[in-house]
Amino acid sequence: MSHGAPDASHGDGHRTLADDVEGYLLARAHHDQARREAEDLCARMPWLTTAQAEDVTRHYIRHRIDLTRQMLLDTVQRATQLRQEYENRYATLRRSLLTMHAAGACAVLACAAGLSALACLLPR
Numbered sequence: 440m441s442h443g444a445p446d447a448s449h450g451d452g453h454r455t456l457a458d459d460v461e462g463y464l465l466a467r468a469h470h471d472q473a474r475r476e477a478e479d480l481c482a483r484m485p486w487l488t489t490a491q492a493e494d495v496t497r498h499y500i501r502h503r504i505d506l507t508r509q510m511l512l513d514t515v516q517r518a519t520q521l522r523q524e525y526e527n528r529y530a531t532l533r534r535s536l537l538t539m540h541a542a543g544a545c546a547v548l549a550c551a552a553g554l555s556a557l558a559c560l561l562p563r
Contacts, residue, residue, distance in 0.1 A: 473503035
């Protein structure tokens with residue numbers, strides 16, 4: 440048994456498991472919420488038979504889950520777009536900063552060389 444730093448791949452496995460469990464729990468919560476909404480809807484329609492109410496509930500839940508899935512997929516797609524935009528902007532800013540620092544370093548070196556040459560010429 441080792442007491443050193445945890446294995447990175449082992450930690451990733453725990454993170455993946457935690458993400459899967461969180462996703463499952465969120466999906467269950469959405470499903471349960473959809474079921475409650477469907478049951479409330481059916482309760483406002485007392486003329487439905489039990490079979491009809493179950494059918495309406497099943498269709499409502501399916502429709503609600505499909506809408507939630509589409510919203511989540513759209514959110515993931517937008518997050519991917521924003522991440523790409525951020526990474527592009529970051530790379531541009533980084534290149535710009537590197538260029539400015541290189542230009543500044545060149546200017547400092549040029550001034551140092553000029554001052555050195557001037558210092559060599561003045562005492563003569």
